[in-house]
Amino acid sequence: MLNEKVKGNKWKFSPINNIEEANFNQTLERFYTMGVNGLVRENIQNSLDGHLPKSDKPVLVKIETGTIQTNDIPGINEVKERIRHLAGHNHYTKETIQHMQSKLDEQEVRYISFEDRNTKGLTGARNGQSGSKKDTWGIYAYQKGVHFEEEDNELEISRGGSHGIGKIASNAASDLHLMYFSNCDADGDQHIGGTVQLIEHEYQNSAYRNTGYFTDIEFTSGAEKTKFYPYENNFHEVFKKDTRGLKIVIPYLREKYDDEKEIIKSICDSFFVAILNERLEVHVNDNEITKETIADYIKNPAYYSQEYAEAKKEFTPLYLDTYLKAEPREITVNNIKKDFHFKLYFTYDERIPRGRVAIIRTVGMKIEDFKVAGNATKPFNAVLIGGLDEDEYLKSLENESHTELSTANFNDPQLKKQAVRFIRNLSKEITKVIDEAVQEHNAVDGKIDTKDILYVAEVQLKKDLQSSMGTVKVNEGKSLVKSSGNERQKERRDKKNKISPQKKEKPKTTKKRDPLKWQKSNEEADVNSEESKERYSAHPEMVQRVILNDKEIIKFDFSKSKQLKKSNSCDIALSIIDGMGKEYNNEFNLRDNYKEILDLNTGKVCDFKNQTIKNVILQNGVVQLQLKLNQTFNRSLKFVYYVEV
Structure with a gap:
């Protein structure tokens, strides 16, 4: 009442x-x-x-x-x-x-x-x-x-x-x-x-x-x-x-x-098909975005970079050309229960640095820049549009903000299984088109005689083995490679490794490891940062990480780090490492891999950009994050973490 x-x-x-x-x-x-x-x-x-x-x-x-x-x-x-x-x-x-x-x-x-x-x-x-x-x-x-x-x-x-x-x-x-x-x-x-x-x-x-x-x-x-x-x-x-x-x-x-410019760009990004098909016209203050004028905005360097090499995050200029110039082809995507038929407008160009597919509803609104599994860095661009049946199914897959296809909407196991299969098959069918284009643009003329190449490689391999390993002579002049090396090499090695009686080995002392190690920020981070911050690499023992279904939970324990004793908040940065421990800076983009990052200490959604999670709260020196994964997230990736204060 x-x-x-x-x-x-x-x-x-x-x-x-x-x-x-x-x-x-x-x-x-x-x-x-x-x-x-x-x-x-x-x-x-x-x-x-x-x-x-x-x-x-x-x-x-x-x-x-x-x-x-x-x-x-x-x-x-x-x-x-x-x-x-x-x-x-x-x-x-x-x-x-x-x-x-x-x-x-x-x-x-x-x-x-x-x-x-x-x-x-x-x-x-x-x-x-x-x-x-x-x-x-x-x-x-x-x-x-x-x-x-x-x-x-x-x-x-x-x-x-x-x-x-x-x-x-x-x-x-x-x-x-x-x-x-x-x-x-x-x-x-x-x-x-x-x-x-x-x-x-x-x-x-x-x-x-x-x-x-x-x-x-x-x-x-x-x-x-x-x-x-x-x-x-x-x-x-x-x-x-x-x-x-x-x-x-x-x-x-x-x-x-x-921001008038960003408003106009958002209209072009999300509704270029609706505007081109004369289903929509938008006026922003004194700017009129219509079928006749939309290209003037999308092709304007003041709004979008026109360089192909820069098309890594914004793809609207490429989508416009693809939709207007490419002949559509039919592709069929199955979800176990039913076939769905789409028109795919497709362009292959070696200058394109990132391959994306604009998935469009029949109303003319783009859902997302879809990454084709295993083909995100292939040089292509595409626009995908279906009919009413396809629209109905895409609608069931959209997240609440209509910006991504997701399987998270389904509680029924069978419907979720169908959604997973559909998204997987969508990548599979578009991959067929990409592979066909790659073969067409990289055709091999004639045959290559490889006999000489194989002979040179074999001879060189034998030389490399003999220079590093000894041999044993056996009957009929044949030889076997042995790992101990030849006699002369063995003598040199023994002499080098012989320890003089006057020089005794000093007992090893264990050095106490600093929980955080200072590291100078890279130049790009310095240029983009709003303020000067100290950057430290976090030792693996300080990080606990687990992936559960569609969520990743990470805990950082900085409680023993004297560098952070006076800090209430910090930034966390990620960098990919491979199996050999080699680090790849700026190769991992948070927004491409996570839908949302939640600070578990406060319940607040974190702001994040490029490789950095901003203003994370330290509670008794501990940071706890919950990261909601995108469908395309690679669960086998390994990271090194940095803390900035």
Whole structure:
């Protein structure tokens, strides 16, 4: 039951008896880690899902960034008051709350908005919290982990959303975890709602849940039962939506999201097929990204490097050329139960340093830059697109942020087995195309006579053996190689190794090993680092590492290291070593191998880049990490670890 005293409040929080969950929603951190890309993908995907079925016009999304006076933000003073009363119970929540509270006195703040047209908008706003599947306002505004399902099965299959949590991507982009949505439906009715993601908290002697809703409320049955209803939209111009469709407004925009160039790149990276097929058009402030103009952005060196040798992380310029110029070929991928048929647009070019496949849904959204097993460094580029059956299956494999094919979605062992087989066979079928291209571009003309080569190799091998090993003569002049060497070599060796009686061997003394050994950072690390840090190599005895299913757990015990006694946090860097102990710097990229890295000391998701995990907390000198593995992670890799403070 909501307390009667909240009737006059613009924001509604549901009361609880006791505070049980002391953390922020972890999905906030996952989307925050994805940055601009996660925000843009989620909101544009939602707009594509809402396309008017009978319209042949593309979905138009207008993205605007600007500044707004805080007094013009609906109900903002109530949100501020709640945040002032938040209390953290661990390092992460304390740090997050402190950051939120530091923003409360600002008089004007940055915002970003996403407004779509040629879309249905949300339906049933006047019915409020109805519980009906037909009223999409109630689902979008008040339900978590639920997404509206189209009655038309074909439309439902082609839609991008499925997990029902993407709405929180907008909250993650705000310093206050705050977002609003304005709607205009088919009847021209205009309403506004919003959510704020806090933690369970105490306010005015009562405890409340973490999510607040910008909504009106109706009390029934003697104030024991309530129902949410949206407000009529009579607020500031930034929040106005007077054409059919939906508008998302995110005030207190985080600095890392306020980047017009990165917004445009994210649109091109994720939706180039939808734009080229005239299903989508996006305006970012004064920039218009359409079928006619998208190449101007992708081929612009100010946005993307045009050098093939630099195409190691960003592949959109290659995808564009491949999709527009290559003739598609058919490939079939089986998942044990069923065959799936795809069009593969494929290019082979020796200048390409990394081979990737853009996996595209029929809505025109890229899921991921797929690494073909065993072919990640082959010189190719490809775009893969299926039909409705393929779309439905790919949709079941997507992770919650729609950025990767994963088997983790399945609890049923048989479905998981089918997913594993599908991903494996996808690599297998594309490998056939790659191998065919390699043979075509590296054909051998004629035959090579190897007799002379083998003879020279045999003679040289005999010489090398005789120079290093002695021989034994036997009958008929034949000889056998013996390991002790010839007599002269043996004499020299004995004389050299003879110990003089005057020189006695000194007793060996055991040197105490330093737990951490100082090592100068390499030049590249020095250039890229934000501040000068000391770098130490960690002795293997300090590291405990185990892999369990799709997770890797690592524990570093630095408690005996005097270098870290005064440190509360550090960076951890990884470097690959081979079976001979040779180290390969900068060959291992964390983001290519791990989905998420969690600091077990704090419960906080770690920021990581290239080979380095940032700002890991030391608790009594101990670091504990949980790393969620990507599907393509090589479990046999061995590492040397460095700590930077």
